[in-house]
Structure formats: C-alpha cells, structure tokens
Amino acid sequence: DTGVSQDPRHKITKRGQNVTFRCDPISEHNRLYWYRQTLGQGPEFLTYFQNEAQLEKSRLLSDRFSAERPKGSFSTLEIQRTEQGDSAMYLCASSPGPLRSYEQYFGPGTRLTVT
C-alpha cells in the first residue's frame, strides 16, 4: 500500500493555458475526492467519485474545471484557460467506500502557480 500519489507535485503555468493533474488513490479504494487549498485556508471540497461515477460537484467547480475517473482507478483534474485565482494546492484523497467515507487518506497535493 503506497498511499495516495499525485502528479505533478508542482506546476507553473501561464494564464490562459490548460493544465491537467493526476491522482492515483490507494488500491481498492473506490471513493476519490478532489479539494482545493488556498494559502492560509483549509481545503475546500471540489468533487468526488464513487468508482467511475462523479457523484457530487461543488459550485466552486466552474465550467473550466473537469474531473474524470474513467476506469474507477486514477483520476484527472483539468483546468482550462487558467486564471491567477486558480493558483492553489489541489489535494486528492481516497476512501475505502461509502460505509467508510470518513476514512479519507490524502495525497501530497499538486501546487499550481498561474503567472
């Protein structure tokens, strides 16, 4: 069990570019969550998946954001036409399933800087 991993760890991009982040959950965890954490704040929920189904999306997830989990394993989070306000740490977490959704294991995060 290698834990939740995220790639890349750091991403610097210019405003207007598209970026994609990847999250690999703990194997056999069928729930996967995305959060955004801005400097000095706690994480804010963005979306979560039960296997490949995206079950909930926060209103923070604008039309420029899209998340997928095509085979119920890894997930990607894409931000199109990045804006400076998108600069944040993007955290991924996984949990064993709906009956144990309180057990969320976090990855190290991807720090995005939009210049």
Place this chain on the structure above:
Amino acid sequence: AQTVTQSQPEMSVQEAETVTLSCTYDTSESNYYLFWYKQPPSRQMILVIRQEAYKQQNATENRFSVNFQKAAKSFSLKISDSQLGDTAMYFCAFMNRNNNDMRFGAGTRLTVKP
C-alpha cells in the same frame, strides 16, 4: 450550510507541555463526524483523531484527545506531552454523514518549541 471556525490562527507550546486547540462548528444536522487533521510543513495531511457525533465519550489517540461538547458545538483538541514533531497546521473538519460533504476550518499553526 455547515461552517467550521478555528479562532486561533497560531499557537506555540514548549516541548513536553500541553496545548489545546479550539474549534466550533455550526450545523443543523444530527448525524455527522468531526475530525482533526495535521498537515506538517510540505507534507501531506494525516488524520489525528475522529469523533462520531452520536458518541458521548470523547475520542482519544495516545497523546491526543478531544473535548466534544455537542450542545455547544465545540470540538477542541488537546495535545499532551507536546513533541517537536507535532509542529504543523492543524485543521478541524466536519463531515455530514448523509452527503459526505467535508468542511474544514482555516487551520491553526502550532509550533512546538524546544
């Protein structure tokens, strides 16, 4: 909507002493969890302790314990025998069991001094 408030942006404690971090929350739900997470500098967030709202007994995990006051909607974390490795951001979090919506406070930066 649920909100979580941590009123202490920063705290410090001497090694081996005890410190208490405060957290209050607001909800109309009755079925929920409360958590304290630790985020060391440049490292990933890990769960410190969890409390289920229907349990009256306060949760404990080794040197970490909580004081859960459901009526007051208060959930403080006590760290006993503080160690240098306890230096981190501590986040209080609330999860509604009905929709798995996890809400975090803004965090308390704890520094343990030698």
